[in-house]
Amino acid sequence: MVTRARVLIDCEDAKGLVYQIAKVFYDRDLNIDNNREFVDKEQGRFFMRTVVSGMFDIQELLEELKTVAPEDAHIRVVEPKDKKIILMATKESHALGDILVRHANGELDAQIECVIANHDTLENFVRRFDIPFFHVPAEGMSREEHEEHVMKLISEFEFDYIVLAKYMRILTPAFVKAYPEKIINIHHSFLPAFIGANPYKQAFERGVKIIGATAHFVTNDLDEGPIIAQDVIPVNHRLSWRDMQRAGRDVEKIVLSRALSLVLHDRVFVNGNKTVVF
Amino acid sequence: MVTRARVLIDCEDAKGLVYQIAKVFYDRDLNIDNNREFVDKEQGRFFMRTVVSGMFDIQELLEELKTVAPEDAHIRVVEPKDKKIILMATKESHALGDILVRHANGELDAQIECVIANHDTLENFVRRFDIPFFHVPAEGMSREEHEEHVMKLISEFEFDYIVLAKYMRILTPAFVKAYPEKIINIHHSFLPAFIGANPYKQAFERGVKIIGATAHFVTNDLDEGPIIAQDVIPVNHRLSWRDMQRAGRDVEKIVLSRALSLVLHDRVFVNGNKTVVF
Amino acid sequence: MVTRARVLIDCEDAKGLVYQIAKVFYDRDLNIDNNREFVDKEQGRFFMRTVVSGMFDIQELLEELKTVAPEDAHIRVVEPKDKKIILMATKESHALGDILVRHANGELDAQIECVIANHDTLENFVRRFDIPFFHVPAEGMSREEHEEHVMKLISEFEFDYIVLAKYMRILTPAFVKAYPEKIINIHHSFLPAFIGANPYKQAFERGVKIIGATAHFVTNDLDEGPIIAQDVIPVNHRLSWRDMQRAGRDVEKIVLSRALSLVLHDRVFVNGNKTVVF
Amino acid sequence: MVTRARVLIDCEDAKGLVYQIAKVFYDRDLNIDNNREFVDKEQGRFFMRTVVSGMFDIQELLEELKTVAPEDAHIRVVEPKDKKIILMATKESHALGDILVRHANGELDAQIECVIANHDTLENFVRRFDIPFFHVPAEGMSREEHEEHVMKLISEFEFDYIVLAKYMRILTPAFVKAYPEKIINIHHSFLPAFIGANPYKQAFERGVKIIGATAHFVTNDLDEGPIIAQDVIPVNHRLSWRDMQRAGRDVEKIVLSRALSLVLHDRVFVNGNKTVVF
Structure with a gap:
């Protein structure tokens, strides 16, 4: 009862x-x-x-x-209780750090099972939070081989969601298919503008006056899944693309954490390629 | 049926x-x-x-x-049909003009019964839209005397709401009491910051980095009624208070029109001194 | 002197x-x-x-x-004095109306020479403001023939800028070339997202959580010229694409008027395919 | 050279x-x-x-x-090099954590000398980052006595700025006077709205539709110093004041970190009770 x-x-x-x-x-x-x-x-x-x-x-x-x-x-x-999540990252710490700090202070409403990264850059950083860190290097491997290692590792955990906190590798359809509506990604642009590689450079070159970030469920097409949350900040001609990248980090982490919170509180329904967010 | x-x-x-x-x-x-x-x-x-x-x-x-x-x-x-509104203004045209343009092009979902103003500045402007314009001067009168004239005029119309589109006179409690939950005002600040006269000057002097506007129902205290809608824009040290005033006009008109649309579609409930907006 | x-x-x-x-x-x-x-x-x-x-x-x-x-x-x-502009429109009044109201009340810092439209829908509306209105129908003509008529008309005026206030026809390269850095357009999306026809429908179908508008100089590629100003508003799953279109109108008109004001005050430099905005 | x-x-x-x-x-x-x-x-x-x-x-x-x-x-x-800062906090970790994560990953452009707190709640959290943590309890002391202990501790460090990352005690004029233009505070409201205690509760009770945060230099009047940065987020009737508090944390931390970055890059001039921010 x-x-x-x-x-x-x-x-x-x-x-x-x-x-x-x-x-x-x-x-x-x-x-x-x-x-x-x-x-x-x-x-x-x-x-x-x-x-x-x-x-x-x-x-x-x-x-x-x-x-x-x-x-x-x-x-x-x-039942309204903590869900379990696995975090995946590469080298950048801002989105990951935002989630780890919330977790460390009891504000996440989730348990972090582990962090999996394709580089060891963030190992010490993650260890500060007493969270298991697994380095699964991708060098010298095919995408499929690397993902096999990752999936084997994932299979050892119970989890509700996989959160890509700036995981900078493209996932294969097989990987995505294995975890339907369970993978949440943060894309560093205001989708669907600047799909693909280096969106800040694209934004800089296009001379936009606003940049943004998009959190979405991952489906076969990496940047095409149902959007959960988006936000933007104004930029201007004085910013280089690296400045835009720096400025964009705050939006990225806030948008990912907001989307994650919505998902953890069961507020997000997938509706075809869109979401209903209550 | x-x-x-x-x-x-x-x-x-x-x-x-x-x-x-x-x-x-x-x-x-x-x-x-x-x-x-x-x-x-x-x-x-x-x-x-x-x-x-x-x-x-x-x-x-x-x-x-x-x-x-x-x-x-x-x-x-x-029934979802056009409501009737009376507009009140003073000398500024931006908030009034925004409503008149929507009306002229069938986008307001309301009939404008008339415009009442305490100056004749806007007479020609309003006449362009074939809307009756009444100039009720306040010079040489007490606040009560002036309002008596206004109320007599209002009494000749059927209406659902009175919209103060930058009507720059303070209303007496008696006037407000006569039209409970029927008067909508746009206040040129992000309430409750800068209550009272000349909020842009106050904002300038305080050195804020954001200014805003607030649409609200009018109750006894002019700037204290239930808030319907608010919005803001960033400002900086380069703006004089007159620049802020100019920049603020766009927010004022958009916020008032947004609030009016919500009210006209029966989306706003008054809840004590607050609103529930569906 | x-x-x-x-x-x-x-x-x-x-x-x-x-x-x-x-x-x-x-x-x-x-x-x-x-x-x-x-x-x-x-x-x-x-x-x-x-x-x-x-x-x-x-x-x-x-x-x-x-x-x-x-x-x-x-x-x-x-010298800081009023510039001269020609407005072009089709059927929608919001962006055009915003400029006409500013002009009627002496807040535009420009003289409007005339409005040219490919439909007569807005004729009465424009006439209210005592601005010459020219209907140049496009039916039964090639794009080139129609533009010939428009250009002949334009040639009768002195002007600094042509403002496309929701002019819904694609311009030929010849037309654009004739007025370099002189044509300002409002595009009803947050460019470069949703280039092309019916961006609100595209936005709805993609399920974005934010929509926007972009004012830019027109170059050969209609939606690819240097961006002057952009802004956005949040949307959600409850909005149909027509709701988004309606909601987007406020952003469109504010962004176009803001861009126009920047240009009229000589604050915008074109820098390749980008702008420097002081 | x-x-x-x-x-x-x-x-x-x-x-x-x-x-x-x-x-x-x-x-x-x-x-x-x-x-x-x-x-x-x-x-x-x-x-x-x-x-x-x-x-x-x-x-x-x-x-x-x-x-x-x-x-x-x-x-x-x-010379453009890292400045030295002292952080002060109480029990909340979000603003402090945001700064610590940036520091841990080399993105702060400052050295953190230590964290001083009037509670020991955050001790373990701060230790994770290998930053000295000093608990200076205030119980059973006058405000002056407590500050004496804090100032003694501060005097042992070289520093450029003191950052109040949700330090929830009111400072005496003597303390403020000792570090002119050197203390940066984050206030959890859109100043000057909701000066004083529990601004989120005040905002909730007033029924505002937007809440914000303000980073400012501390002068004698705790909430009256020159404003460096502000930002806001929309709220609605569904949020309790505790929900607003939770939602506000993201704005607080982003605004404080943005203000800190501006100050660390020597972009902020104090101009009377205002700032010039380049």
Whole structure:
């Protein structure tokens, strides 16, 4: 029995859904502490996130909700507790550091299982936080061979999400496919502007007046997955591309941490190649 | 009979409210096109804005909703049609002009009944838009006398809201009391910073790096009513206070028009001295 | 003789430039009221905008500055007075209206010579402002034929800039070439994201969390010219692409008016495919 | 002899200043790599920050600049190297952590001498970064007694700035006076809104739609010193004041780090109760 849970429903839209679902809560004497819905009219899809409280069995509630929801419904009843995450990084510390500091001070609402990096640059830095650090070098290997090592390592952990905190290698479709809707990336541009390599240099050369960062789920195309969060900062002609890169770091880390927080609190639904964020 | 309406409910929070209300819609075979709820835990207050469609009588739906809602409930069932507004101004044209242009091109979702101003500066400008303009001079009159003239004029119109588009006179409590939750003002600062006269000069003298504007309902204290919308822009040491004033105009007009649009679409609930904006 | 002018210099960088130029001002007993410089290290290019006051002859000052600047220098000495502009539009009124309102109330620092549109939708609207309106229909004509009519019309006016206030036709290279660095466009996306047709629909389909607008000089590639100003607003899953379009209008008009103001005050230098904005 | 320095001049405005100063650089065969000026017309005050390169003696250059500048001129010629800072904190880790992570990864352009805190909560956290941590408890002491201990400790270090990274105690005038223009604070509101205790609660109760943070030099009045940097984020009715506090932390840390970076690069001049930021 639990006293509080997040009910997450994602299904084909149908008349009476809110009523039917609210009836389940009402009949079980559950309180609705918080409730958000959205109907994607174009796709005919219904999304709902409700925080309920009372005294109930999670499995029983789930089963009953299944009886009122359409057959295709994706229903979860989730206890609000820390999830487990694996971090992946390369050499840069800002995005990784932001997550580690939040974790060290109990503000992350997640347990960090380990940090995996393709360079050893950040080893000492990560060790300061008493988090296991694994260096999986990629030199002299094919992309597939390297990923095999990484996946073997990952398989030793239980985890809910893999967070690419400036992991600067392109993932193969096989890797991405192995963890669907479980990999979160921070891309250092305001997608879809400046897809691909060195977006700050591209931004500098295009002479834009604003730069940004994008956190998204990773799908086959590295920079094309559903966007979770974005933010921007103004720049001007005085900044070199390295200045833009430096200025961009603050946006990157804030956007990644914000997206991660949304995901950890079960506020993000994937809707085709887009997201619904409650 | 109508086919679409906005249901607006504001009442003491109670268990089962969402269920009871959804049941009314369900039993009458109404579709929920859009639904947003909020519970103010601190005040124990429930807010709901639902767009329903089907075939129904507004008065009947209202009566039935009253039977399931708490006694204190403030319930409205509103057809989505243009509201009527009265504009008040002084000498500045930017906020007024923004509303007039939207109106002229059918983008306001409101009818402008007239413009009332305490100076005649804007007369020709307003006439360009074929909107009645009334100059109610205040010279040589007490505040009360002037407002009497204004109120007499207002009484000749049907209207839903009075919009102060840079009306630069302080209103008496009597005037404000006459139109509760019906007067919308744009204040040229990021309230509650720089309450009172000449906020740009105050902002300049304080050396702030950001200035803003605030749209709010007018209550007894001119700058203290419930805030509907706010926005800001960065400034720096190079701007004189007149430069700040000029830069601020764009924020003022955008914030006022945004707030007005929210109000016209019944998206704003007053909650004590705050607002719930859906 | 004038008492105040803007000195605008754009040349290859060289040692002693600031000294040499400041010496000219000093020797002529001119005050530097305002001074901004920028060196593009990568291109080795120097930019300077100085407001000087005193009592002087513009032509003489220009000639003297030429003696101290590198041979390739592009030097202008400009009196701070209203420039002349031609507006071009199609059917949408928001960007056009914003400029017309500023003009009507003496806040534009420019004279509007006329509005040219390929539809007559905005005729009555423009006439309200006592601005000549010319409808140059494009039906049944090749792009070249239509532009011939437009260019003939343009040739009857003296003007400094052509402002495309949501002119929804693609210009031919010949047209663009005829008015180098004189055509300012507002593009309804945060360039370089969503180049091409219907950017709001593209943005909606990509599921971005921020949309924007870009004002730029028009060069051969319609959406590829030097960017003058950009701004953004947050959006979310609840907005349809038409909602995004509506929300985007405010950004479009503010960004275009801001860019226009910068250009009218001689604050924008073109630097290859980028701008230096003082 | 050095090859590069920042020249910082702050004096009464006078005709020919730019020329006189540029002449000094020219005569010594120095390159101007970067140059920014500002004249505060209202106060008749001139500010200049120039980065020069070449081969020169700092003391000699300083002496020569003194000969051309007004008597009251405050002139500094500063080598671009790491400054030394002391951090002060209480219990919260976000602002402190942001600075420590930047330092750990060589991105701060400063040496952290130590962290002084009035609680021991952050001791383990700070130790992870190999930075000396001093706990100076305040219990059972008068404000003056406690500060005496802190000042004694401070006196053992060489430092350029004291950074209050969420140091939650009010400083006495005596303390502030001891380190003029050397103490940088982050205030958790968009000053001057919500001066005083618990600004997030104040913001929540006022129902604002935007919250912010302000980094400023500390003068006698804790929240009244010259503002260096500010930023904001949108909030809405769904956030409790604790949610606002949580959301505000990201702005606080980014604003403090941005202000610190500006100060460390000698980009900030104090101008009465305001700043000039180049």
